[in-house]
Amino acid sequence: MDNTRLYAPPAPSLRFIAVWRRHFLVWRKLAIPSILGNLADPLIMLFGLGYGLGAVLGEFGGGSYFAFLAAGFMASTTMYAATFESLFSAFSRMHVQKTWEAIVNAPMTLEDVLAGEWAWAATKGLAAGICLLAIVAVAGYAHFPLALASIPVVILIGLAFAALGLAVNALATGYDFFSYYMTLLLTPMMMLSGVFFPVERLPPVLQAVAQATPLYHGVELVRPLLAGAVPVHALLHVAALAGYAAAGFYLATVLTRRRLFK
Amino acid sequence: MSPPQALQVRGLRKRYADQEVVCGVDLEVAPGECFGLLGPNGAGKTTTLRLCLGLAYPDAGEIRLLGNEVPARAREARAQVGVVPQFDNLDPDFSVAENLMVYGRYFGLTSREIAPRIPLLLEFAGLAGRAESKIQALSGGMKRRLTLARALVNDPRVLFMDEPTTGLDPQARHLIWERLRRLTQEGRTLVLTTHFMEEAERLCGRVAIMDHGGIIAQGTPRELIARHIESQVVEAHGPGVEAWMADARSLASRTELAGETVFCYADNVEPVIASLRSRTELTYLHRPANLEDLFLKLTGRDLRD
Numbered sequence: 001m002d003n004t005r006l007y008a009p010p011a012p013s014l015r016f017i018a019v020w021r022r023h024f025l026v027w028r029k030l031a032i033p034s035i036l037g038n039l040a041d042p043l044i045m046l047f048g049l050g051y052g053l054g055a056v057l058g059e060f061g062g063g064s065y066f067a068f069l070a071a072g073f074m075a076s077t078t079m080y081a082a083t084f085e086s087l088f089s090a091f092s093r094m095h096v097q098k099t100w101e102a103i104v105n106a107p108m109t110l111e112d113v114l115a116g117e118w119a120w121a122a123t124k125g126l127a128a129g130i131c132l133l134a135i136v137a138v139a140g141y142a143h144f145p146l147a148l149a150s151i152p153v154v155i156l157i158g159l160a161f162a163a164l165g166l167a168v169n170a171l172a173t174g175y176d177f178f179s180y181y182m183t184l185l186l187t188p189m190m191m192l193s194g195v196f197f198p199v200e201r202l203p204p205v206l207q208a209v210a211q212a213t214p215l216y217h218g219v220e221l222v223r224p225l226l227a228g229a230v231p232v233h234a235l236l237h238v239a240a241l242a243g244y245a246a247a248g249f250y251l252a253t254v255l256t257r258r259r260l261f262k
Numbered sequence: 263m264s265p266p267q268a269l270q271v272r273g274l275r276k277r278y279a280d281q282e283v284v285c286g287v288d289l290e291v292a293p294g295e296c297f298g299l300l301g302p303n304g305a306g307k308t309t310t311l312r313l314c315l316g317l318a319y320p321d322a323g324e325i326r327l328l329g330n331e332v333p334a335r336a337r338e339a340r341a342q343v344g345v346v347p348q349f350d351n352l353d354p355d356f357s358v359a360e361n362l363m364v365y366g367r368y369f370g371l372t373s374r375e376i377a378p379r380i381p382l383l384l385e386f387a388g389l390a391g392r393a394e395s396k397i398q399a400l401s402g403g404m405k406r407r408l409t410l411a412r413a414l415v416n417d418p419r420v421l422f423m424d425e426p427t428t429g430l431d432p433q434a435r436h437l438i439w440e441r442l443r444r445l446t447q448e449g450r451t452l453v454l455t456t457h458f459m460e461e462a463e464r465l466c467g468r469v470a471i472m473d474h475g476g477i478i479a480q481g482t483p484r485e486l487i488a489r490h491i492e493s494q495v496v497e498a499h500g501p502g503v504e505a506w507m508a509d510a511r512s513l514a515s516r517t518e519l520a521g522e523t524v525f526c527y528a529d530n531v532e533p534v535i536a537s538l539r540s541r542t543e544l545t546y547l548h549r550p551a552n553l554e555d556l557f558l559k560l561t562g563r564d565l566r567d
Contacts, residue, residue, distance in 0.1 A: 002319075015368070018364075018367040022364050025356070097351065097353070097354055098351035101347065102351040102353070102365070103368055105315065105317075105340070105345035106365065106368035106416075107337045107338070107340040107370070108337075261319075262278065
């Protein structure tokens, strides 16, 4: 493939919805365990850390540590859900089951398939984010109606990490490949991005690193919104997440073309 | 003006890294024809099919599939095409019927349009009553038939099949052949690759033999055999067959030693058979020449990986 074609901007069609529907149909069969997992996992962490550590920490930034942590988890759980789907699940469909190969024999393009995967992984992120919102609401820490504005934020977080995940997927040689990305990038990001403690407590160099990550921008939006406040620099954070999503999807498209459309 | 061809390929070239895998292929397939692309492994058959479907970009050449220029209008072309890939890629997350339903949606068909077609497709594939089965519970032959049914979900005018019966037992293979004949009778165009010469002889009105990325012979199976090869073959093996081969050389128009077996080709093999009758230690088989003999003559007996 020549370079003009390789680097051309992605132009998926609305047919991508058929791919999204395929994934939804599979998910529907396993919806209950999937939702339970989305709820149980953060709940265990939240109650362990939120109440346990919260008791030690006492008042935290003018509120409870549970509320602080729950807001961080809403962003990070979304990140992990979208990432898992765009790494492990997308890789099975692309490489192991050859589902993508079957789809492009129909009048579908590789870009339709990628856009479908992207939208679907973001949907999984959204589902995880909504489960967290429900937990926060039940615990009495969500201030409505502004807390509802965290839902579009979670969609953006999902799109950003789904796109990055698909780019990593295009480079993967096997499932093991993903542990580099998860361990070396996402875990430190989770520690630095203000999920567990305010970024201001970090040394300036690490603060700068934190501010470059997509998760940081997600947390900076979600936390005030859940508390019923309009986030400071909201547009900047939205633009950063949207930038990661767009650049990530472009990168994923180029890398996947290079891998499959030979 | 002649009627438009179902598939028209001119000067097709494709290079991967330092190897040209398709080097100057010309093909024409008329509507309603069953066309076979034959060749040993690695001859470039699968790459040629992928290029025709617009799943890879050619380095040079022109492709028109059902009047659509490929790859520019590959999506429009594929809307009227069905594909049976070399390796089954049915969706293991779905039942038999769901596979057809989900696949139909990739063609932009609505559930309402697909649903009434499913029982007909299952009937055609000999899978009636299997609608709810899991893919994992199907035999190899059933999976192949379901893949064929899936390729028909959009009622295609052209079917591309990459080795449709590889790995199947004779019963399953015969059933697929019978179905493919039915599809030809319905007026659909079939383009298949195979390295089963028997399959090509039974199904294909016309074949092209491909090797090292190029087409080395093209025509009806009978024509090709008549043009390139003697009509009769005698195969002989047994102790001392190599010594006997020296005699056989003068009796047949062509002899060949492959492993422990001597192949004698001639239009009149009576002298060869007479000579063999006096050699009771040798076992022989007399048969008419077939496409496989032609194939081996043109592509050689060396193993391909």
